[in-house]
Amino acid sequence: MPKINFKKKNIKKDGQMKDNGKRKRRFARLRGMRDVLPDEYKYWNLVLCKAAKLAETYSFNRIDIPVLEQMDLYERSSGKTSDIVTKEMFSFVDKSGDRIALRPEATPGMVRSYIEHGMFNLPQPVKLFLLGPLFRHEKPQSGRYRQHNQFDLEIFGESNPAADAQLILIAYNFFRELQIEVQIQINSIGCEECREEYCRQLVEFYKERGKRAKLCNDCKKRLAKNPLRLLDCKEAPCIELKEEAPQIVDSLCDNCRNHFIKVLEYLDELDVAYNLDPHLVRGLDYYNKTVFEIFPLNSEDQGRQISLGGGGRYDGLVEQMGGRPTPACGFGIGIERAVSQVKEKNIPIKENNKADIFLAQLGEQARQKAMVLFEELRRAGFQIREAFTKDSLRSQLEIANRMGVKFSLILGQKEIMDKTILIRDMESGIQEVVDCKKLILEIEKRLNNGK
Secondary structure: OOOOOOOOOEEOOOOOEEEOOEEOOOOOOOOOOOOOOHHHHHHHHHHHHHHHHHHHHOOOEEOOOOOEEEHHHHHHHOOOOOHHHHHHOOEEEOOOOOEEEEOOOOHHHHHHHHHHOOHHHOOOOEEEEEEEEEEOOOOOEOOEOOEEEEEEEEEEOOOOHHHHHHHHHHHHHHHHOOOOOEEEEEEEOOOHHHHHHHHHHHHHHHOOOOOHHHOOHHHHHHHHHOHHHHHHOOOHHHHHHHOOOOOHHHHOOHHHHHHHHHHHHHHHHHOOOEEEOOOOOOOOOOOEEEEEEEEEOOOOOOOHHHOOEEEEEOOOHHHHOOOOOOOEEEEEEEHHHHHHHHHHOOOOOOOOOOOOEEEEEOOHHHHHHHHHHHHHHHHOOOOEEEOOOOOOHHHHHHHHHHHOOOEEEEEOHHHHHHOEEEEEEOOOOOEEEEEHHHHHHHHHHHHHHOO
16 A cells, blocks of 8 residues: 655644645635524524415415526616615626626516416416525625525416405414514505606605705615605605605505505405505515515514515516516515524424434444444334444433433444343433334334323
């Protein structure tokens, strides 16, 4: 065998290495990104399972779409002047010269998929849900990350206001069943026709003497390009001015007003708590009629930073993206913010993956036999755990005790020779020798007796 020379490396006290006199650089997470560590996943599993179960209960089918899309997709859907496109989107030109973006929201990609795969040929409505990451280059704050995850539901091919109400109900139930009290802020921003008259009134209001000068620089630009966006600004002077602005509900046409009244009637009947917010518009160009946002109940500040989610109706987007005229509505909920609420409320988490049995071994031959036995018991459907890299029986039983298992199986050299195994009751400490051929029946009997 050829001689192998191992290069000597100096390990520094702080964990960094010196190799040939050079310090190895440590890597850290990018700003605004985060790791979800194993201890947190009990909260994530609770929230993700609740989301998927609710969606399936209301007949939504799961879909996954790429995180990379053409940049034009978001420019056309979200609006070239929207904050998402102008400030927050991660975009670049790839090696083929194509303009690419990491998805900043789910709806445009869902619409693209609906059109591309001809889902208008399916029985309508088509109800889809997505659980996955989004990317926005925002200023990192508590509960806001540049890569975050969203629970997204979309309904295509349904104009009935019952669809709007059902989406709001699902969002409300999602938080209520996680023991998080929320309030729905809701408004109608009408259709293109009634919104045109309202935007004219809005421009006249902001052009009154002294008001335009108080606007932030972004809102001065919005006043000419997209005046409705002024109502979504989070700068303090703009928020103060907004409170005096005309309300869009006073400008709704009969069709939009009747639609909105129906949505509110459904919510009243369903006993869903909501507040009418006459200046709620959402930050995207494609919304029409119903818009809503979800906030923690009794929150002192109902600003964007603590919004748990939101959505609304977008009846013109499918056609705008090249599809057939298709009414649609949807919402998105931030998973990180939902998880944060669960943790803050100290909501008890039920451990669903708790093991019943621990398999311990003593000696190399016993370890080999134990690994085979572990697979047999796992395939038989038992919730079983192990620590095969540990040699000490005591340390293995300490691990079993921390896991809270009911029984430990102990396999040593003597047991291999006798074709037996020890079953140890972890609560009483009583041990009993059992024939290996009868092990599965014996385990089942003991577990069933403990129920």
